[in-house]
Amino acid sequence: MRSIRFHFTDRLFAGVLFLFALLLMMIGFWFVIELLSKSFLSIGQLGVNFLVNPLWNPSHHVFGALVFLYGTVWSSIIGLTLATVVGLSTALLLTQFGQTRLVRVFSFFIDLLASIPSVVYGIWGLFVLLPFLKGTYLGTGIFAAGLILGIMILPTITKITRQVMSSVPQELQDGALALGATRYEKVKLAILPYSLAGILGAMMLAFGRALGETIAVTMVIGNHPELGPSFYAHSATLASVIANQFSEAKGQMYLSSLYEIGLLLFIVTFIFHAGARALIWRVSKPMRLS
Amino acid sequence: MKQPLFVNELSRRKRKDTLFTGFVFLMGLLALFPLFLVILAVLYKGVLGFSNHFSVTFIPSLVMEGGLYQAWIGTGFMLITSILIAGIIGLGTGIFIVEYANTGFAVFLRFIAESLALTPSIIIGLLVYGLFATVHGNFSLLEGSIALAILMIPAITRDTEKIIGLPYRHLREGALAIGATKVQSLFKMVLPAAMKSLIAAMVLTLARAMGETAPLLFISLSNNPSSYRMNDSALSLPLQIYRFALSPYSDLQAKAWTGTLTLTIAVLLLVVFSRWMDRSVSRQRG
Numbered sequence: 001m002r003s004i005r006f007h008f009t010d011r012l013f014a015g016v017l018f019l020f021a022l023l024l025m026m027i028g029f030w031f032v033i034e035l036l037s038k039s040f041l042s043i044g045q046l047g048v049n050f051l052v053n054p055l056w057n058p059s060h061h062v063f064g065a066l067v068f069l070y071g072t073v074w075s076s077i078i079g080l081t082l083a084t085v086v087g088l089s090t091a092l093l094l095t096q097f098g099q100t101r102l103v104r105v106f107s108f109f110i111d112l113l114a115s116i117p118s119v120v121y122g123i124w125g126l127f128v129l130l131p132f133l134k135g136t137y138l139g140t141g142i143f144a145a146g147l148i149l150g151i152m153i154l155p156t157i158t159k160i161t162r163q164v165m166s167s168v169p170q171e172l173q174d175g176a177l178a179l180g181a182t183r184y185e186k187v188k189l190a191i192l193p194y195s196l197a198g199i200l201g202a203m204m205l206a207f208g209r210a211l212g213e214t215i216a217v218t219m220v221i222g223n224h225p226e227l228g229p230s231f232y233a234h235s236a237t238l239a240s241v242i243a244n245q246f247s248e249a250k251g252q253m254y255l256s257s258l259y260e261i262g263l264l265l266f267i268v269t270f271i272f273h274a275g276a277r278a279l280i281w282r283v284s285k286p287m288r289l290s
Numbered sequence: 291m292k293q294p295l296f297v298n299e300l301s302r303r304k305r306k307d308t309l310f311t312g313f314v315f316l317m318g319l320l321a322l323f324p325l326f327l328v329i330l331a332v333l334y335k336g337v338l339g340f341s342n343h344f345s346v347t348f349i350p351s352l353v354m355e356g357g358l359y360q361a362w363i364g365t366g367f368m369l370i371t372s373i374l375i376a377g378i379i380g381l382g383t384g385i386f387i388v389e390y391a392n393t394g395f396a397v398f399l400r401f402i403a404e405s406l407a408l409t410p411s412i413i414i415g416l417l418v419y420g421l422f423a424t425v426h427g428n429f430s431l432l433e434g435s436i437a438l439a440i441l442m443i444p445a446i447t448r449d450t451e452k453i454i455g456l457p458y459r460h461l462r463e464g465a466l467a468i469g470a471t472k473v474q475s476l477f478k479m480v481l482p483a484a485m486k487s488l489i490a491a492m493v494l495t496l497a498r499a500m501g502e503t504a505p506l507l508f509i510s511l512s513n514n515p516s517s518y519r520m521n522d523s524a525l526s527l528p529l530q531i532y533r534f535a536l537s538p539y540s541d542l543q544a545k546a547w548t549g550t551l552t553l554t555i556a557v558l559l560l561v562v563f564s565r566w567m568d569r570s571v572s573r574q575r576g
Contacts, residue, residue, distance in 0.1 A: 009471070010471045013472075016382070017382045017389075018390070020378075020383045021387070021399055023379055023383075023443075024447060025399070030417070031409065085317065089314045089316075089321075090318045090321040108565065109325055111561060112558060113322075115497055115498065116501075116554065116557070119503045119531050120328065120531075120550050123547065127331075127335070127543070154321060158321065182306070182307035184307040212410025212411075213410070214412040215503045215504055219532070239410055243415075265412070269408065
């Protein structure tokens, strides 16, 4: 009797929780269906042309996303390059040279860096970084956006590569040292080859994040949808054009093509996250991705 | 003949090692550099904005006397509502994945949660706009709360599942072995033990959501910044910072910096609190 009652509460509880899980699934499906259906018009009328047309001129009903793909990819590549060099080195510093206290303080600061809101990086970029860059020969635009993105994805790369590196078996590291390797040789011969997949995974994850970063990039990139000749020219990204133009967009076609840009962004970031997940899970399964 | 060669080789290797060490330390410092730059700038400009606030300025602007406190109220309201919604749903789904879903379904749900958690938040802005624009054209705090809840649900689901999944397996098995039901093991053993970690994770999610601008970009619209009433338009602090920063008026830009200062302090406090919670747990566990 008693056990039956308990099992009933168990079932009831499971049922309620199942509804919550169903809601999560529905949100997931809603994302995909809504993006597809809203961009249906644009996909149908423009087809592949949408992806290769370098012109974006809504007032003349010309919609091409190539310029945004260009801005997104290049700013993210710049950011990824900077963040990988600095982040990988920081992870090495923390795993190879770090005493416990140094590691703790460092990872605390890295956590703070990760938690600063996008809009704060944006306002800093707009009023501090851009005036500074204008004074140097570097200039603004894609490069400035890449620099901000680099700062923003640095914690992702540092954290994950550190976790990956600390999962390198101790015997392997001790073995390298026992053979007379210097610290640099140990890193080169034991640490890096073993954690290569994880490092690539971290890079992919960070890249996916950089692709979708909106507010900070919108504030510094200049929002000038034209294929510029240089990295220091104003540009726009997939996310920044949505942020900038969606509120003012008039007309079915305009809205639909903005939704298609959203769909594009969704697909591209999804691919990178899926790749990252596969790579990182191969190295160490129970790891937090973000 | 041979000895100099060997010594050369060794000193070359050592030099390489020294170079590597120097480079790594340099890069480590460089990693912290932007954090200090940003925090310094926010402190300096933010405090400057505070003092400007009390001086009388005659720059033509629509919101001369408006401060950012309505934006704080809006953000506070939306955060509380959304953490209530997302906390229940996310926690529930996380528990469902750990306790009740069979392997295939659990993997599927985990996959959805992880994917949604990593989706750019501007897409949530697009979709939530579409959702409510078809129902009615009026955006308020409720819509903003739902947008933030959609942002938080996948993250809380994933965190819950990670926290109570593997680490508390022994506890769950022990409880079940002495004849407890799943509900009993959950409420009497697992949840009390994991409570601090769960709260830490939720506070971290809350800190993330606090600074999110993109999901609210197209809703909780108040294009007319002079309207500050709660009932006809929602204001959000990060959104207001974004608008003020991009406005051409230096008065509003100063307000944006002051808002940034308060936002950064609030977010960092939440992060520190979350870490403190989590650390006290890991210390207990030894």
